[in-house]
Amino acid sequence: MEKFDLSITLSNLNLPEFIGSWVMQVFIIVLAVLLFNFGFQIFLRKLASRAEKTANPWDDAFIAAVQQPLRILIWVVGILFAAEIVTGRTEAEIFTAIDPLRHVAIVTTLAWFLIRFVKEFEKAFIKRRYQKGQPVDVTTANAIVKLVRAAIFITAALVMMQTLGFSISGVLAFGGIGGIAIGFAAKDLLSNFFGGLMIYLDRPFNVGDWIRSPDKEIEGTVEYIGWRQTRIRTFSKRPIYVPNSIFMTIVVENPSRMSHRRIYETIGIRYNDIHVMDAIVADVKKMLEEHDDIDKSQTMIVNFNEFKDSSVDFFVYTFTKTTNWIQYHEVKQDVLLKISEVIESHNASIAFPTRQLHIDTATADAMSST
Numbered sequence: 393m394e395k396f397d398l399s400i401t402l403s404n405l406n407l408p409e410f411i412g413s414w415v416m417q418v419f420i421i422v423l424a425v426l427l428f429n430f431g432f433q434i435f436l437r438k439l440a441s442r443a444e445k446t447a448n449p450w451d452d453a454f455i456a457a458v459q460q461p462l463r464i465l466i467w468v469v470g471i472l473f474a475a476e477i478v479t480g481r482t483e484a485e486i487f488t489a490i491d492p493l494r495h496v497a498i499v500t501t502l503a504w505f506l507i508r509f510v511k512e513f514e515k516a517f518i519k520r521r522y523q524k525g526q527p528v529d530v531t532t533a534n535a536i537v538k539l540v541r542a543a544i545f546i547t548a549a550l551v552m553m554q555t556l557g558f559s560i561s562g563v564l565a566f567g568g569i570g571g572i573a574i575g576f577a578a579k580d581l582l583s584n585f586f587g588g589l590m591i592y593l594d595r596p597f598n599v600g601d602w603i604r605s606p607d608k609e610i611e612g613t614v615e616y617i618g619w620r621q622t623r624i625r626t627f628s629k630r631p632i633y634v635p636n637s638i639f640m641t642i643v644v645e646n647p648s649r650m651s652h653r654r655i656y657e658t659i660g661i662r663y664n665d666i667h668v669m670d671a672i673v674a675d676v677k678k679m680l681e682e683h684d685d686i687d688k689s690q691t692m693i694v695n696f697n698e699f700k701d702s703s704v705d706f707f708v709y710t711f712t713k714t715t716n717w718i719q720y721h722e723v724k725q726d727v728l729l730k731i732s733e734v735i736e737s738h739n740a741s742i743a744f745p746t747r748q749l750h751i752d753t754a755t756a757d758a759m760s761s762t
Contacts, residue, residue, distance in 0.1 A: 421470055421473055421474045422470065422471075422474060425466060425467060425470030425471075428466060429466050429467065432462070432463070432466070433459075433463070436455060439455055440452075440455045450513065452512070453509055453513035453515075453516045453517075454512075456508070456516075457505055457506075457508035457509035457511075457512045457513075458505055460504075461501040461502075461504045461505040461508065462501070462505070464501060465497065465501040468494075469497070469498075472493060472494050472497070492555060492556055492557075495552075495555040496552050496556070499548055499551050499552050499555065500548065500552070502548070503545065503548035506544045507541050507544055507545070510537050510540050510544070511537060511541070514533055514534070514537045517533070534599070535592040535617075580635075580637070581620065583637040583640075584619070584620045584621065584637045585619050585620065585636070586636075586637075587636030587637040587638070587639055587640050588618060588619045588636040589619075590639070590640060591617055591636060591639060592617070596639070596644050597614055597646050597648075598614065599614050599615065599616065599617060600613065600614060600648075601614050601648040601649070602614075602646070602647050602648045603624070603644055603645065603647070603648070604644075604645050604647065605642050605643060605644050605645065606643055606645065607642040607643050610624065610642075611624075611626065611627070612624040612625050612627060615631070618636075620635065620636065621633050621634060621635050621636060622634050622639070650715050651715070652687055652690055652711035652712060652713070652715065653712045653714065653720040654709070654710070654712075655708060655709070655710050655723075655724050655727060656707070656708070657707065657708050657728065658698075658706075658708075659706060659708070659731060659742065660700055660702075660704065660705040660742065660743040661703060661704055661705075661706075661735060661741065661742060662703065662704075662740065662741055662743045663702075663743075665704075665738070665739075665741065666704050668738040669696050669704060669706065670696075672734055672738055672740065673694050673695060675734045675737070675738075676706075676734050677694040679727075679730050679734060680692055680694065680708070680710050680727070683727065683730075685712055685713055685714065685723040685726075686710055686711070686712060686713070686723075686727070687712065687713045691709065691711070692709070692710045692711075693707070693708075694706065694707070694708050694709075695707065700743075701745075702743055702744070704743075708731065710727075712724070
């Protein structure tokens with residue numbers, strides 16, 4: 393049997409040349425990118441655990457925003473660097489796009505990071521303010537974030553076009569000419585956009601407000617204000633999606649901004665008790681003036697009001713200090729029960745619908761004789 397000569401095989405392989413070949417270089421680059429990415433993720437996790445202990449929202453937003461874009465950027469730059477090595481071994485046209493692709497990748501990941509950073513900062517800022525019990529204007533925060541994100545997107549798009557060899561001045565000129573056609577084609581979209589802009593500027597309502605319109609069957613709590621539409625959650629927990637242009641043509645009532653809640657009730661007593669009406673009215677007014685949950689600085693009226701078919705009525709017109717819906721009804725219940733006690737204290741009764749039948753004397757005698 394012929395013996396295999398190992399020394400001849402190793403000499404043919406030329407190990408130093410193989411180690412310096414482009415295949416080995418590409419392998420080393422990919423391995424280095426993999427190890428660097430792994431180490432970077434460990435570093436970010438430790439950094440995030442420390443950032444959670446601080447009260448500054450900037451570091452939380454930065455760490456949350458940078459993770460995915462930077463991981464993708466590391467891989468893209470590593471692969472493009474490996475592609476440059478391959479370019480020296482081949483003349484394929486596809487490798488001529490390495491430099492533009494690198495620039496586009498850097499701009500894209502930077503814009504992605506900035507958009508994520510703005511959004512993460514908004515969430516972290518609002519969360520910290522709520523935890524400290526400080527007021528937060530969510531509507532204004534959302535509007536600012538949307539404007540900043542739109543500016544980042546437009547800027548990144550223009551920079552990428554310039555990188556790829558497009559003339560920005562030509563693009564802007566085309567946008568000016570094409571804007572007229574787009575304006576006619578997207579009239580409703582633009583009206584909704586400007587409607588949303590007016591909501592942000594005029595501030596008729598904010599996220600979390602209870603609104604309703606007497607012109608449309610719209611009532612509920614505002615959950616989200618977008619550039620095209622506003623989402624309202626009705627009291628039956630169903631969402632309503634209202635185009636923003638609608639709010640430019642209808643009347644919107646915002647009960648969430650009321651300063652007080654009103655108690656306006658009419659109470660009737662029997663005709664037999666009309667002689668104590670004046671005393672009842674005076675005691676009810678005194679009770680309201682001494683009530684802790686009634687605002688004495690607002691209009692307060694308690695007066696005999698009307699002769700009705702089966703009652704004589706007085707009305708109560710006053711305002712509570714609270715605007716909370718549940719607390720208001722508790723105050724109103726207490727006020728009505730106290731009014732009932734006042735009426736009973738004068739040996740009077742609250743009237744209910746009754747009828748009296750009057751029979752003349754002749755009819756009564758005829759009925760008795762039969």
